[in-house]
Amino acid sequence: MDRAHRLVVVGAAPLIAAHRPGPETDPARLDRHASDVDVLHAPRAQRGTYQSSPRQGASDRDRSRPLATTSAAGRRAGAARHLATWRCGRALRRRECARRVHGRSVMIERILLLGASGDLTSRLLMPAIAELAEAELLPAGLRIVGSARRPWSTADFREHIATQLERHSKVAPATRDDVVRCLEYEPADVTRAEDVRRLVGGPERPGTLVYLALAPALIEPVLHALASAALGARDAVAIEKPFGVDLASARRLNGVLRCELPEPSIFRIDHFLSDELVRRVTALRFLNRIFEPVWNAVHVERVEISWLESLTLEGRAGYYDQAGALRDMVQSHLMEVMALVVMEPPSRADAASYRAARLEALRAVATPSLDEIRSRTLRARYTAGAIGTRRVPSYVDEPGVDPRRDTETYASLTLGIETMRWSGVPFTLRSGKAFATSAAEIAIHFRALPRYVRDTWPGVEPNTLRLGLTEPYVRVATTLDGPDGVAESRALELCASPPRRSVYANLMLDMLRGDPALFILGEEAEEAWRVIDPVIDAWHAGEVPMREYAAGASAPPSAERRRPTSIGATPQAP
Numbered sequence: 001m002d003r004a005h006r007l008v009v010v011g012a013a014p015l016i017a018a019h020r021p022g023p024e025t026d027p028a029r030l031d032r033h034a035s036d037v038d039v040l041h042a043p044r045a046q047r048g049t050y051q052s053s054p055r056q057g058a059s060d061r062d063r064s065r066p067l068a069t070t071s072a073a074g075r076r077a078g079a080a081r082h083l084a085t086w087r088c089g090r091a092l093r094r095r096e097c098a099r100r101v102h103g104r105s106v107m108i109e110r111i112l113l114l115g116a117s118g119d120l121t122s123r124l125l126m127p128a129i130a131e132l133a134e135a136e137l138l139p140a141g142l143r144i145v146g147s148a149r150r151p152w153s154t155a156d157f158r159e160h161i162a163t164q165l166e167r168h169s170k171v172a173p174a175t176r177d178d179v180v181r182c183l184e185y186e187p188a189d190v191t192r193a194e195d196v197r198r199l200v201g202g203p204e205r206p207g208t209l210v211y212l213a214l215a216p217a218l219i220e221p222v223l224h225a226l227a228s229a230a231l232g233a234r235d236a237v238a239i240e241k242p243f244g245v246d247l248a249s250a251r252r253l254n255g256v257l258r259c260e261l262p263e264p265s266i267f268r269i270d271h272f273l274s275d276e277l278v279r280r281v282t283a284l285r286f287l288n289r290i291f292e293p294v295w296n297a298v299h300v301e302r303v304e305i306s307w308l309e310s311l312t313l314e315g316r317a318g319y320y321d322q323a324g325a326l327r328d329m330v331q332s333h334l335m336e337v338m339a340l341v342v343m344e345p346p347s348r349a350d351a352a353s354y355r356a357a358r359l360e361a362l363r364a365v366a367t368p369s370l371d372e373i374r375s376r377t378l379r380a381r382y383t384a385g386a387i388g389t390r391r392v393p394s395y396v397d398e399p400g401v402d403p404r405r406d407t408e409t410y411a412s413l414t415l416g417i418e419t420m421r422w423s424g425v426p427f428t429l430r431s432g433k434a435f436a437t438s439a440a441e442i443a444i445h446f447r448a449l450p451r452y453v454r455d456t457w458p459g460v461e462p463n464t465l466r467l468g469l470t471e472p473y474v475r476v477a478t479t480l481d482g483p484d485g486v487a488e489s490r491a492l493e494l495c496a497s498p499p500r501r502s503v504y505a506n507l508m509l510d511m512l513r514g515d516p517a518l519f520i521l522g523e524e525a526e527e528a529w530r531v532i533d534p535v536i537d538a539w540h541a542g543e544v545p546m547r548e549y550a551a552g553a554s555a556p557p558s559a560e561r562r563r564p565t566s567i568g569a570t571p572q573a574p
């Protein structure tokens, strides 16, 4: 349905209340209902705005903006602003949002950090908030309430965060002091509904972002506890990855979340999407005419997305030994990066279209068959070695690792995409820990030139486009006519500007602005698990042998060095 035809019901509160899920609600009915109706953000107990869902039409941001105004003139002005913003596209909207943040008209007035004594809060969240404070991008008056089991007072929490900011943040001491002064602390057991209700507060509370900075095992119980706190239209929830441990658990989490909040207020975090380097892949494709015409199976032979790290466990065995490289990196981050390479240009410059295009890309990934899993996936684990001068023990000897879990520290798989654009092109995703150096990039390998060209100009190489995921480079291997008619390969290199803000500052800012574009949809998480679940099952069943590589290796295990051949459908002729 087009925006011009949407139905706005003023005073729909009783209608909404009638459809709020109760214990007796049939989930199937609710799902059906949820797919054709969106409840817009309007202050609870005031006006309700009820709209038949355009799916592709309205942006999530537009949906989340309260439409209720007090006078006809105000409503007209609001509508004009609304339309202008919608027409001007994402770039302008971003600027407008920045003004709204400065102008204090953002919805989020309080951040409730559950898991406030943990590593994520100290190392990433509070430094991100401090970075935004230094850039004057925090809404004035923002309150930050930390909560964890520790029986701290607010003064204890402030002292703890001040020390952590000194270690992990580069902001000026005055900013640090300002941020610390915004902090409060309330001890709680966040798996208990009454504790969560107390933390969230009653209906008159400020618009609250509930940030679940918690261990994966706590997410589901905490979401159930949160369900009893009756989150409202001005609230939002942020959830870190991994989103579930398989398809079934991701569906369960989505079920709870969708009963509580509209999709644009659920921020499922995949921090790679907020990384300015990763985001460049869509800018490169959609803001330049020269790439899009060759971005398809006619010209591209294969695509590799690699994320190799020199990091090892870094004290995270408790989590990592249960996850492994496939769940930790491939199911979430690399599948999302692949979606950015695969997706069609969004039909509009708004969050809803952008997310829908990513989701469609993931939907098109073929579920690998057992034969494909045997021949096109690889798992491996590091053995003792050295990374530079650092001696590294075998993964199985690392503290906290249970060798019976058979956890991989390197995973690679080659997938096929069932679309007209990509049919037949193998996409290889690989990630691993304990390599000699960190190397992360997207490599688009173009098809070879016709044989007579290769015969006439020896040395001619097919083009490869490489995008750095941790370094701001874009390189294209090109060929020139060298002396004596021998082809010379040269790299055209674009050195893009370094990122402006840290990844967590970006994602925190987007949440405060209420912009969900760079957060994953529930269905995206489910599609990624659909692809990965059969691989996990086959690996557990011993269908693919565990290989080894020495810590400090400079390349993936040798079994993977073969080029993958066409996958799924027959490739189109070059």
Ligand SMILES: O=P(O)(O)OC[C@H]1O[C@@H](O)[C@H](O)[C@@H](O)[C@@H]1O
Pocket (backbone or CB within 6 Å): 271, 309, 311, 328, 329, 503
């Ligand atoms: O380099 P970044 O941004 O920390 O991202 C990589 C990390 O991403 C995390 O999500 C993974 O759990 C880590 O294992 C990985 O090291």
